[in-house]
Amino acid sequence: MAQLSGQPVVILPEGTQRYVGRDAQRLNILAARIIAETVRTTLGPKGMDKMLVDSLGDVVVTNDGATILDRIDLQHPAAKMMVEVAKTQDKEAGDGTTTAVVIAGELLRKAEELLDQNIHPSIIVKGYTMAAEKAQEILEEIAIEVTPDDEGTLMKIAMTSITGKNAESHKELFARLAVEAVKQVAEKKDGKYVVDIDNIKIEKKAGESVEESELVRGVVIDKERVHPRMPTKVENAKIALINEALEVKKTETDAKINITSPDQLMSFLEQEEKMLKEMVDQIAATGANVLFVQKGIDDLAQHYLAKYGIMAVRRVKKSDMEKLAKATGAKIVTNVKDLTPEDLGYAELVEERKIAGESMIFVEGCKNPKAVTILIRGGTEHVIDEVERALEDAIKVVKDVMEDGYVLPAGGAGEIELSIRLDEYAKAVGGKEALAIEAFAEALKIIPKTLAENAGLDTVEMLVRVISEHKNRGKSIGIDVFEGEPADMLAKGIIEPLRVKKQAIKSASEAAIMILRIDDVIAAKISKPEGGQGGGMPGGMGGMGGMDMGMGM
Numbered sequence: 350m351a352q353l354s355g356q357p358v359v360i361l362p363e364g365t366q367r368y369v370g371r372d373a374q375r376l377n378i379l380a381a382r383i384i385a386e387t388v389r390t391t392l393g394p395k396g397m398d399k400m401l402v403d404s405l406g407d408v409v410v411t412n413d414g415a416t417i418l419d420r421i422d423l424q425h426p427a428a429k430m431m432v433e434v435a436k437t438q439d440k441e442a443g444d445g446t447t448t449a450v451v452i453a454g455e456l457l458r459k460a461e462e463l464l465d466q467n468i469h470p471s472i473i474v475k476g477y478t479m480a481a482e483k484a485q486e487i488l489e490e491i492a493i494e495v496t497p498d499d500e501g502t503l504m505k506i507a508m509t510s511i512t513g514k515n516a517e518s519h520k521e522l523f524a525r526l527a528v529e530a531v532k533q534v535a536e537k538k539d540g541k542y543v544v545d546i547d548n549i550k551i552e553k554k555a556g557e558s559v560e561e562s563e564l565v566r567g568v569v570i571d572k573e574r575v576h577p578r579m580p581t582k583v584e585n586a587k588i589a590l591i592n593e594a595l596e597v598k599k600t601e602t603d604a605k606i607n608i609t610s611p612d613q614l615m616s617f618l619e620q621e622e623k624m625l626k627e628m629v630d631q632i633a634a635t636g637a638n639v640l641f642v643q644k645g646i647d648d649l650a651q652h653y654l655a656k657y658g659i660m661a662v663r664r665v666k667k668s669d670m671e672k673l674a675k676a677t678g679a680k681i682v683t684n685v686k687d688l689t690p691e692d693l694g695y696a697e698l699v700e701e702r703k704i705a706g707e708s709m710i711f712v713e714g715c716k717n718p719k720a721v722t723i724l725i726r727g728g729t730e731h732v733i734d735e736v737e738r739a740l741e742d743a744i745k746v747v748k749d750v751m752e753d754g755y756v757l758p759a760g761g762a763g764e765i766e767l768s769i770r771l772d773e774y775a776k777a778v779g780g781k782e783a784l785a786i787e788a789f790a791e792a793l794k795i796i797p798k799t800l801a802e803n804a805g806l807d808t809v810e811m812l813v814r815v816i817s818e819h820k821n822r823g824k825s826i827g828i829d830v831f832e833g834e835p836a837d838m839l840a841k842g843i844i845e846p847l848r849v850k851k852q853a854i855k856s857a858s859e860a861a862i863m864i865l866r867i868d869d870v871i872a873a874k875i876s877k878p879e880g881g882q883g884g885g886m887p888g889g890m891g892g893m894g895g896m897d898m899g900m901g902m
Contacts, residue, residue: 361871368870374464377427377864378457384431385454387421388414392447392796394513395804395830410731412514413738414447415439427864434860441856442849443745444510448796449853455795456861459788468781470865476785477865479778480771481858484789485851487770488763491824492755492847493839497535497542503528505842506750507743509759514739515732519559523736526564526723527743533566533721534675535751544748548720550672551740553733556705557726562736567676567696567715569722570669572662573708574701575646578655581701586660588694588712589637590670590681594644595628595663597621622649628685629653635690639699639712641665641673660699662710675720676712749846758838759845760827761797765819767854768793789858797828804830811835 361367368376390397391412398412401420409420418432431450438449460473495502507524516523534548552569574581608614625647632640632654640654640661654661665673674681679694697714704724723740727733750756757763771790775783794812801811811828818835819826827843829836838844 362873364873366870366872370868371464373868373870374470374865375461377867377870378461380425380427381431381457381860381864382454384418384423384428385451385457388417388435388447389451389454389799390803391417392451393800393803393830394517395800396447396513397803398515408731409734410515411735411738412447413735413742414450416738418446418450426870427867430860430864434856437856438852442749442846442852444742444845445849445853448849449857451795451799452792452853452857453860455792456789456857457864459792460785460861460865463784463788468784470868472781473785473788474862474865476782477789477858477862479782480774480786480789481854483771483774483786484767484793484854484858487767488757488847488851488854489755491763491766492757493844494754495750495756497751497754500528500532502756502844503531503747503750505844506746506756506846509843509845510743510746511739514742515735516559516739519562522560522562523740523743526562527740527747529564530721530723531744531747531751534719536719542751544751546744546748547668548672548675549744550669550720550722551725551737552709552722553725553727553737554705554707554709555727555730555733559725559727559732559736561726563724565711565713565722565724566718567712567722568669568672568720569724570641570662570665570673570710570712571707572665572710574710575661575663576651576655579660580658581660583638583660583699584697586639586696586699586712587635587637587690588639588641588673588677588679588696588699589632589635589688589692590641590673590679590694591632591683591685591688592643592667592670592681593683593685594646595625595642595650595685596645596647597624625650626653629657629659631685632688633657633659635688635693637688637693639696641670643667643670660701672720672722673712676715676718678716746846746849749848753846753848755847756844757847757850758825758827759843760829760836760838760841761800761815762819762825762827762838763845763850764793764796765816765827766824769816769820800828800830804828804833806830806833 391399391414396412398410399417401409411417415435418435423429423432431453434449434453435446438446463473504524507527508520511517511520511523530549531544535542535544550568552571608617629650638659640659642663643665646661646663670681673679677694677696680692682688682692695716696712700711701708702711725733725736727736768790771786775786775790778786797815798808798812801808815826815828815835825837825839826835827838829841
């Protein structure tokens with residue numbers, strides 16, 4: 350509101366809140382740091398779990414950074430930007446979500462110290478940009494090349510990713526499942542491997558122990574055969590995939606059929622029956638003995654299929670149909686009339702099995718399946734869900750290494766090396782930007798520091814020792830949280846993909862820079878929800894000068 354010759358001029362509507370300059374920066378940084386602190390305790394092999402309860406009372410127990418931030422109901426805009434960091438990291442690299450968010454939070458904390466020294470945000474932004482670019486170069490320089498055929502290294506990568514999650518007690522089993530699944534679906538294009546992880550299907554069923562989880566070289570479908578007289582087991586299966594309904598087609602136009610005598614009704618029904626029988630005859634003529642249909646199957650068609658001894662499954666999801674095509678080599682046909690013996694796929698065995706009291710169809714023993722299924726078992730739904738998250742991360746990191754072929758020592762070794770090298774770089778750059786580069790280098794130490802803290806070690810002593818050992822013994826020295834000692838991460842087999850670390854630093858620095866550039870927050874009045882707090886900055890920014898992080902999802 351401005352004053353003009355005694356007349357007030359209303360510019361923003363009533364109830365709008367505005368924070369300018371230092372206030373806006375302080376509040377945004379605080380909100381982002383609270384998010385980083387929330388997930389920080391989950392980092393590393395000794396990280397703790399979070400229990401998230403939504404408004405319906407559904408419970409999720411996890412220490413996966415992306416899942417935690419995705420499930421929390423956030424109101425503050427800067428906090429939402431931190432969630433984007435985790436989402437991007439998850440999409441691009443599959444792992445390292447907590448690392449990215451923790452680094453972003455620490456970069457902002459260090460930036461705040463510089464702002465307090467009256468250093469302009471533009472200078473900090475420039476220094477951070479230079480440091481982030483230099484960090485990418487250093488990471489590429491220190492990365493170690495591996496061949497995609499090196500199964501031992503791929504196993505270590507997967508095990509490092511699983512360590513610290515609920516599946517840790519069976520990490521060898523899940524690492525093996527992840528490596529075998531990725532290697533099976535990997536395809537070579539122009540001398541490089543390409544892995545589409547959509548071709549790895551994960552099916553979950555409670556019951557049995559986690560050890561019973563298995564890799565099926567084919568597809569498992571959560572359906573049952575449509576007719577009890579159909580065989581439950583078909584060996585040397587010839588598989589037809591049809592994405593139309595096995596039903597009598599309705600006419601395209603609105604037409605009325607007047608039937609005046611019982612004879613006409615009988616001939617009408619006989620004609621319908623004949624059409625359905627012809628459809629089934631055409632399928633049987635190709636030699637198919639297993640049928641997957643994306644839509645419905647008429648009761649009469651089911652009867653004829655059972656007579657021919659064909660196992661049929663209906664209402665199969667489109668994604669499952671595509672996986673069946675990739676696994677068995679079958680072609681998806683739109684019209685039954687077009688089905689030929691060449692369109693059929695092959696599997697050694699198609700069988701309906703009861704898993705945890707529910708029927709599932711197993712398509713196994715495909716020749717060279719480019720789609721596979723991992724069946725996860727476990728005592729409770731919560732255990733299975735957390736195992737699935739760990740397995741997805743493991744699959745993604747193995748994919749990263751198969752595609753890129755580069756790894757880094759983990760356990761904080763990469764961050765310590767970056768911190769030491771960026772400090773040297775700052776001295777070479779000079780000027781005020783050097784202060785921001787030094788702050789960036791210092792911020793990276795948050796990862797080894799947090800690893801030590803979450804393991805219950807003395808953080809200051811541990812950090813001093815590990816940096817000293819790192820300088821003396823080489824770039825692969827990190828923190829062994831189990832022994833509580835600095836150790837050679839490569840020798841211990843604690844490694845991670847280059848892509849994970851590069852993406853974490855890229856998304857963390859970009860998010861920090863974006864938040865630092867904001868010097869004015871104009872928040873419209875938010876309509877007051879029933880029984881809630883009204884008005885003001887999202888998240889009650891006025892009230893606590895910070896953020897109301899509703900964990901009530």
